[in-house]
Amino acid sequence: MRRRLVVAIVAGLAAPALAGQAPASGQARPAAPARPGGQPRAAAPAKLELQPGLKRAKEELTQGQIVEAAQLYRQLADQHQSVQALLGLARIQSGVGDARGALSVLERARQLAPNSEEVLGAQARVALAARSPVIATRALEALARMVPSVMENQYLLGVALMQAGDMPSGAMALEEARKLEPNRALTLVALGFAYNGQKLYAEARPHLLRALEIDGTDVEALAALAESEDGLGEPEAAELHAKRALARDPNHAIANLVMGLVRMKQQRYEEAREALERAVKTDPTSAKAQYQLSLACARLGDEAGQKEHLDLYTKAQKENAERLRDLQGAAGTGRGGM
């Protein structure tokens, strides 16, 4: 509850009424009462010097005075068009879970400093955490162009593109990251996911095997390898690796999905349904798992279940399509739609 209140107050700092009314402590304070017209009462903020102001905001933050720090950053940003102040404010907003507010502030920072690595990096990270891959992709593409030799930028770009559903572009970015740092398990696993997402299972497998050489207990790598093997028509291997992943994380969405797929093909529909139910419990947005679960229900004569999961599949599918469409619209990389 308190976190929600802090978010509300930090977000409410956009209203000029709070400017200049720094709270004495970190205690959250209710927002100023609104006027009948819906606008809070306005008060002229005092002019602050930039550097001392930034220093003071930092000190407030160190002392845990989040609201006061945010208020100072906001005031400095308004008065000096300060990118540093905007970054500080975004950090606070992100820290209290107000990703939307943080992204809005960072977009303003980007307008002021379009080539700032710090701003672009912050925007990308916040957007990725907020599952706003279109914004993240825009920022990371700019970063990757500016500093192509930084592995992290290419890696994050790949992740953002995958999150948006553009697996081919994601794989290309991740291959760039792999060239820069060939034995990084995170990159190899992400590449495995990117190729699996394109049904290029034979391409995915070597990366995942390499990732498992580096860390044989990596649950993500095990699950992705199981998915590759199912795609390659190797159900025994797929089951083995899915089970190894599930032994470490019984609710792992992909490992359960693979188990569901294997059982569906074996026509062991009860077991398939159980595995797929676990998959959608962990990741209800997985269109593939919802679709397969609807099929398992159909095979078991459960019409209500079939319909329920078909509806959830349709919803997830629509959201995925919209996300990809947004990305393609932003990047101009769309497909004509055959």
Place this chain on the structure above:
Amino acid sequence: MRGFVASQDAKVLFRDIRAEAGITYAHHSAPEKKFISESMSGGMALLDYDNDGRLDVYFLDALTVENAHDPRAARSVLYRNLGGNRFEDVTDAAGVAHPGWGMGVCTADVDGDGWEDIYVTNLGPNALYHNNGNGTFTDIATRSGVTAGGWSAGCGFADYDRDGDLDLFVSRYVKLDLEHLPEFGKGGAGMVKGGTGRGADCQYRGVAVQCGPRGLPGQGDLLFRNDGQGRFEEAGQRAGVSDPHQYFGLGVAWFDADEDGWLDLFVANDAGPNFLYMNQRDGTFKESAFPAGVAVSEDGAEQGCMGVAVGDYENAGRFSLFVTNFAEEYNAFYRNVGPYFTDWSFRTKTAPSSLPFVGWGNGFLDYDNDGWLDIIVGNGHVYPQLDQAKLGASAPYRQRRLLYHNRGDGTFDEVAQQYGPALNEPRVSRGLTLGDLDNDGRTDVVIADLDGYPLVLHNELADVGNWLLVKLRGKPKNTSAVGAVVTLRAGALTMKRLVRSGTSYISQDDKRLHFGLGTATKADWLEVLWPDQTKTRRENVKANEVLEIRQE
């Protein structure tokens, strides 16, 4: 021994005999394909229109936006098979040169007079060419009530209500107003409300391309019920197959999915879920593609479905579906596990090789007569501008064919690259048809391309197995025996084939049923299940002949 292919060194399987056969027809389309209607045509048919026992060929030509108002600007061509792999252009005498903006074609003896008729789907009114039995045809679409209108694509005749005569299903694609076309690369006019026509709909990897189908309005499908008196009434809505959501319909396949003796209907939809209409035996259908597992891909993705092949590739007695799709979507192999289907595309090992290609015409064929159904696919992209774009995992605009050899264990090897230019020269293919042009027991393949000559692929594979070609002659009014199923036993194999009207991508295969017998010199028995569910049985049938069976 598996395969009857002499060795991996064998280089000749198909040879393109188009020029020496005297086939000079070339398909026409606008070179830049600025509009979607200029990318989708290319249907064709193999039929024996003159009942001389030799397969004739009908190619459909297409108009363009520029010459759309002049139907004579496109000339479709009917070639009569003279034997010896020679063909003669008989189009003008036959009167089938100008059906309109030709898209697809299906054939059947519609009126039961013993002569094969031709139905042509168009962007515009469709044509039903009645075979007059004297080498000429008369377009009776208007008086029969089957002109349809709009943009028709796939078609197929079938006796869905088992009243003895053939009904007709027509899939329709996009609702297009030629006077208000969406602007190339941009959209605008003609786009649906909410579909802006910008971004994803008219751009491909950052390159301006034709708009659609996404962002354009679709059109519902039509079912024409034959009244037995030469007239058809449109019964799609009443029967439950009218496609009220107006998906983009293309390939059509009538087959008995659940083996209850009533024909069901599969419709391949582009950029949307497919339909599987299960026959309720009362003149209506229940759409069941999702619960049956054939609506979308294994991961629930709507695919750009084009052509449909139906075959018992496992010799298990059940018909599975093989559906061609857009690039970066695999061709979908829906294995019939009765009464459901399972996406078996990766298990059969056909999916990975299909990913770079845009697949169109397809079919199950036993090219080496080993008793196991192989698969062939014609490919080609829709955007000529593609070659300017970042291709990613996609093949370029012109693409090779895919040939899958059935290993007999439920999996396939993709082998086209072993067989030279006939299968590997890059082209932009659309309709693909299967049939034995010279009655030598080896299945030939004819492929219609956009903007160019077709491929006439004569099967010249040496050391093939024995064979049997079964020609069925049903009772009037279904003399074509559409919907009949033949089950044949030869040695250890039991094979099953189906007579279909409307095959592949908006095209028509030879209706005779080809069986590869491997080393068997006879069929131990064969049984015909006629559309009215009566049966005819033959035993100890000698191999290597064309066997005609008439329904008694």
